[in-house]
Amino acid sequence: MTLRWLQPDLLQLSAGQFVTQHALAIDAAGRIAAVEPIEALPATITPRRLPDQILLPGFVNAHSHAFQRAMRGSTEHLQVGHESDDFWSWRERMYQLALPLDPEPLYTIAFNLYREMLAAGYTAVGEFHYLHHRQDGSAHPTPDHLSRVLIRAAQDAGIRIAVLLVLYVTGGINTSPSPRQRRFISPDLGAFLSLLEPLLRDFGDAPLVSLGLAPHSIRAVPTPMLQKLAEWNRAHHLPVHMHVCEQVTEVEQTRAHLGASPLEIIARTGLLDERFVGVHATHLEADDPQRLNDAGARVCACPTTEANLGDGFLPAHALMSAGVPICIGSDGHIVVNPMEELRLIENNERLQRRRRNVLAGLMQPTPGSMRVAPGLLQSGALHGGAALSIDAGQIKIGLHADLIALDRNDPYLSGVPTDPLAEAIVFSAGPRCVREVWVGGVTRYARSG
Ligand SMILES: [Zn+2]
Structure with missing residues (x-):
C-alpha cells in the first residue's frame, strides 16, 4: 500500500x-x-x-446558508423609514435576495464561499439548504437541481459537504407560507422525500458528499410531520439538524400554540436523539441542556451570526456543564473564521459574567484539566464531524x-x-x-x- x-x-x-x-x-x-x-x-x-x-x-463548519454570503455588508445599516432593525426585518431583506437568485449565480456564490472556507481552515461544511424551487415557486425539471448545484460547487471547490436538506412547510405555527417563502416549500413529506431520495441514490457513495435532514424549525414544520420524519429516519439514520430557539418570539409562539418549549415539542416527536443537532440554542429553557444530554444530542453554535442578528447568547456554560457537545457554524457568513466562532463561545460567557475562563474544565479531552481551549478545539472539529456524521474531526x-x-x-x-x-x-x-x-x-x- x-x-x-x-x-x-x-x-x-x-x-x-x-x-x-x-x-x-x-x-x-x-x-x-x-x-x-x-x-x-x-x-x-x-x-x-x-x-x-x-x-x-480541519475545522468543520456545521451550519451554512451559502446564498447569504451575497448579503455581506449590505444589511449593516438602518433603512430609511425604519427606525429599528431585528432578526425579522433582516429576514425580509434575506428573502429579497433569495427570491431572484438563479442557479448559476448561486453556484458562483457557493463556489467562492467554499474556497473562502477552505482558506480559513474549514474542511467540511453542513449546507442547510432550503432554496429548492424556481423563482415562481414551481419545481425545477430536476426538482433537486439546486442541491446538485451546491454539491457541484463544493466538489469543484474541494470541500467536503453534507447537504442538510430542509423541510419547510408552513410560514409560522398554524400559518400558511407567505409568497416570499415559495422557493422553500414542500407541501408534504412525500414532496420532500422526492427531493431527497434521488440525492441519496446518486450521492450515497460519492466521495466528499453526504446528506442529512433539516426540518427547518418549529415555525416551519407541523409537529405531526416531524413525527413522520422521525419514523422515516429510524430506517435511514441520517443526521437531523434543526433551528431550535433562535428568537424569543418563536419560543413564545410555540408555548402559546403548542403548550411547551420548542425542544420539549421536538422531543415528543421522537426526533431528539443522538443524531439530532439543535442550531441556535440561544433561548433554551433551564431543563433543556439536560434534555439534550439525555438524548445524546448536540448543539451547533453560530456566535458571529447570532451576534450580528441580535439573536442572544448561547448558554454554553449550562450546555457544557450538562455534557452537551457544541459544534460551530458560520451560518450567514458575515465572518468565515473558525477561531472567532470558537473564542466567542467563551468570550460571550466572560462578557455576561464579568469573569474569565468560564468554561475551564468543561468538556475537556483530559479529565481534570482546567483549560478552555482544548475543549473548544474539539468543538471546532470533533463535534462538528459527529454532527454531520462524517469520519473526520480528529x-x-x-x-x-x-x-x-x-x-x-x-x-x-x-x-x-x-x-x-x-x-x-x-x-x-x-x-x-x-x-x-x-x-x-x-x-x-x-x-x-
Ligand atoms: Zn440557519
Missing part, C-alpha cells in the same frame, strides 16, 4: 496536545493510515517536511485525512511556546495562519508566499 507521509513541526495528537518528531501517513483512499514517531520510521521513508507548521484536524487512524497546517511563524502565533499553543490558536489566531489544507488527503488550498 502506497502511503504519503507528512512531517510537521508540531502535530496535534489529541485536542490541545501537540507533539514534535511525529509523522502522519495518508493512504490511497485519503484516510489517515498511521501516526508514528520519526525514529520508528524505516529509513526508506522520507516524509514531506512541513517546516514551522502545526498540523491539526487525527486518528481510519478517519479522513481532512487536515490543516497553521504557520507557527505567523505574527498571530509567533513567540508562543508549545504549552499555550492551543490557547493562542483559539484566542488569537485567524484564517491568515492557515498555510495548507487537505480534504480526503488531497491538498485543496495552499497559501501562496
Whole structure:
C-alpha cells in the first residue's frame, strides 16, 4: 500500500496536545493510515517536511446558508423609514435576495464561499439548504437541481459537504407560507422525500458528499410531520439538524400554540436523539441542556451570526456543564473564521459574567484539566464531524485525512511556546495562519508566499 507521509513541526495528537518528531501517513483512499514517531520510521521513508507548521484536524463548519454570503455588508445599516432593525426585518431583506437568485449565480456564490472556507481552515461544511424551487415557486425539471448545484460547487471547490436538506412547510405555527417563502416549500413529506431520495441514490457513495435532514424549525414544520420524519429516519439514520430557539418570539409562539418549549415539542416527536443537532440554542429553557444530554444530542453554535442578528447568547456554560457537545457554524457568513466562532463561545460567557475562563474544565479531552481551549478545539472539529456524521474531526487512524497546517511563524502565533499553543490558536489566531489544507488527503488550498 502506497502511503504519503507528512512531517510537521508540531502535530496535534489529541485536542490541545501537540507533539514534535511525529509523522502522519495518508493512504490511497485519503484516510489517515498511521501516526508514528520519526525514529520508528524505516529509513526508506522520507516524509514531506512541513517546516514551522502545526498540523491539526480541519475545522468543520456545521451550519451554512451559502446564498447569504451575497448579503455581506449590505444589511449593516438602518433603512430609511425604519427606525429599528431585528432578526425579522433582516429576514425580509434575506428573502429579497433569495427570491431572484438563479442557479448559476448561486453556484458562483457557493463556489467562492467554499474556497473562502477552505482558506480559513474549514474542511467540511453542513449546507442547510432550503432554496429548492424556481423563482415562481414551481419545481425545477430536476426538482433537486439546486442541491446538485451546491454539491457541484463544493466538489469543484474541494470541500467536503453534507447537504442538510430542509423541510419547510408552513410560514409560522398554524400559518400558511407567505409568497416570499415559495422557493422553500414542500407541501408534504412525500414532496420532500422526492427531493431527497434521488440525492441519496446518486450521492450515497460519492466521495466528499453526504446528506442529512433539516426540518427547518418549529415555525416551519407541523409537529405531526416531524413525527413522520422521525419514523422515516429510524430506517435511514441520517443526521437531523434543526433551528431550535433562535428568537424569543418563536419560543413564545410555540408555548402559546403548542403548550411547551420548542425542544420539549421536538422531543415528543421522537426526533431528539443522538443524531439530532439543535442550531441556535440561544433561548433554551433551564431543563433543556439536560434534555439534550439525555438524548445524546448536540448543539451547533453560530456566535458571529447570532451576534450580528441580535439573536442572544448561547448558554454554553449550562450546555457544557450538562455534557452537551457544541459544534460551530458560520451560518450567514458575515465572518468565515473558525477561531472567532470558537473564542466567542467563551468570550460571550466572560462578557455576561464579568469573569474569565468560564468554561475551564468543561468538556475537556483530559479529565481534570482546567483549560478552555482544548475543549473548544474539539468543538471546532470533533463535534462538528459527529454532527454531520462524517469520519473526520480528529487525527486518528481510519478517519479522513481532512487536515490543516497553521504557520507557527505567523505574527498571530509567533513567540508562543508549545504549552499555550492551543490557547493562542483559539484566542488569537485567524484564517491568515492557515498555510495548507487537505480534504480526503488531497491538498485543496495552499497559501501562496
Ligand atoms: Zn440557519
